[in-house]
Amino acid sequence: MNSVDASEHYDLGTTDLAPSLLTIVFDTNPHAWAALNQSLPLSNAVANLLVFINAHLACNYANEVAVVASHSQKAAWLYPSQHETPSTTTADRDGDVAMNGSAPAQTNKYRPFRIVEEQVTKNLKDLMDSTSSGDLRGNTSTMLAGALTLALSHINRRTIAWAEEHGGADLEDAAAEGGGSGGGTGSGAGRHSAANEDERLQSRILIVSVSGSSDSAHQYIPVMNGIFACQRLQIPIDVCKISGDAVFLQQACDATKGVYMALSEPRGLLQYLMMAFLPDQRSRRHLVLPTRVDVDFRAACFCHRRVVDVGYVCSICLSIFCEPPPNNECLTCGTSLDIGDFGGKPALIPRKRKKKKRVNGTSAAGTPMSTPTPGP
């Protein structure tokens, strides 16, 4: 930027650090937020989140953000709006005059901040309005797997688009890495392996979670699929746990080397976000991160969606069952299984009887030990 040399233009791609894309999966489960209302109302949480997003956008002019809501009956985009272009809808409804008139205080706001704020609040409001009481009845879970998949699709799209803008080499790389056997561009994958760490669009996912995980046990497989995709693409999943327990999210952080924090004081949400979750991957190399040493590695069984720590595993397909399946047939692959002698008593080593004394005794009776006799 400072130099007026024309050659600067060519170096820009390599010297410029890649911006980072922060994708926030925001758990908007109404049941959990209702329970939290005393300490942290949803409106405060959204306000805190917006400040955090602004901080992220302020770090680098090219930083990007995306917000997905993981609601109780569906997962939806909060920012960017996916289906209708936001500018046209507001223009249709409000027009220029209305925009100026409605928000005079907003005119001095940095434009990216304002766009994010408007869209997030509007879409969140729409989402809440579209939630009927019927949706909430008997449904206390959250669509975490869907939100994670949407977030990953967006990251994939942005990574491809960014790589296309900044030279196609990285695209090949990403394809080879992501596609596995599909994108067999072997030489392309290796050439940039050393450099791509800094050149690629840096993506990370932050999950702001309030729901308990026992409700989402039926999403075990899709969630794990999402986690493995992140692991493969080297996208860290950070988890900011405001309430509830999160079995699978702990595994997500552990597998993708993300930050896991369970808030002891939900009112300090903004503080936690700013301190622990703002640094991107490059900065994190120089920081001592809040590490989680205890990780809950329990799995969900396939038959009753229970979270188990001891299960029966089909040796063919590795499905997990919480009890031996009916007819001893694997519910997934249909193989008839031999049930081992489980539930039997563990093999205990019989305690050795101490025969030493008797042996000593008999030997003492038979051949008495020679006692040292004092020499003359």
Place this chain on the structure above:
Amino acid sequence: MADSDEEYVGDVTEDEDDLQVSRNDRTRSGKRKQRGAAEWELSRTWETLVEGADGTISSTVEGLLEAGKRKRLLKDTTPLQRGIIRHLILILDLSQSMSEKDLRPTRYLLSLRYAQEFVREFFEQNPISQLGVLGLRDGLAFRVSDMSGNPTEHITSIQNLRPQDPKGLPSLQNGLEMARGALFHTPSHGTREVLVIFGSLLSSDPGDIHQTINTLVTDKVRVRIVGLAAQVAICRELCTRTNGGDETAYGVALNEQHFRELMMEVTTPPAAYSEKRTASSLLMMGFPSRTVEADPSLCACHSKPSRGGYLCSRCGSKVCSLPAECPSCGLTLILSTHLARSYHHLFPLINWVEVPWNRASISSACFACGLHFPPVPPEDQWHTAENHAKGMSASSRYECTACGNHFCIDCDLFAHEVVHNCPGCQSKSMRVPGNAAITSDGMDTTA
């Protein structure tokens, strides 16, 4: 530029064919018979180019690119026994003989590339197994990556070898001794295997390799070798002796594809290794959680003091690493994440179908990423786009038949190859279809 594009397509085609052949014979009778394994080197990619109506080939090239993206592996649902814990050390020859160019681009680059694919495939097939990588260079053996169950680590460290150059002479003995050391502590219920990629015709050893072979036989380490040059007597002896007289463990690659086949053969879980339990059984397994204590305590497996560890879910004894068998109650302890790695084979994502123009108007953008689709043209132009490559949707839309949402080609590819989730199905409140997902492979109109 056009040249490299074509090469890229050809490349993908070969790979896909190879994988399919090695995985499943059933796919040989598939629709792509004309590009079967025998003809792979005679595929003339330029002949498939047809001039479009406007006199350029750009549309065909784009079509080929997209069709190439769209082609994907048939889902592998053959019941393989994945519940076998294997311990395998992959030894890569990184000596000067690997810079030969008889395998393209060089033996070195090709074997590194295949090694990465091997790692990925190995963990797909053997999710609860462990792998380590060693390299042979300058008469020394060095550790490329430690024994672990995380494929990403191995692949990154193999990738880091790329800028380096192969040099010096290899020492088979040093490599085997180091592999033996790495496998020495592995529990007895798993297998101990070594796979050597050996490009040289000699081994410069510090001692008597026959003694090393004897110790390998005693330690029940099985060695398999893929040679790249010619058959070497000591390799043959090594494989024969460590495999109980079986000579098939030593193979010499004839060409690139054969090399790949020989390597990928090893990823298939060995069938005959489990002698005690029958082919299919229900195993009781524990999924212990990791704990860290304030004060060090002795672990049950090595009696070494440590603070971190995994507590057996049944009896509470502490073991240092997973997978393991609980030393006190005998329960198999594994990480549930290892098991979960293979679940996308069990519940594969159904293939999405192409959307013809007459149904394309219901969507304007990709459901997952928001990419805008090309607008629907007037009805009289619909059929002109029909001569596109097979497997490609004329309207650039792909539909998940379960949720009815439309997706772009990149999201289709990403969903099927990386995430294995449908963004549409997961975003709506409907339960995972479970068993129904297995049989719904019938919509494979594209492969």
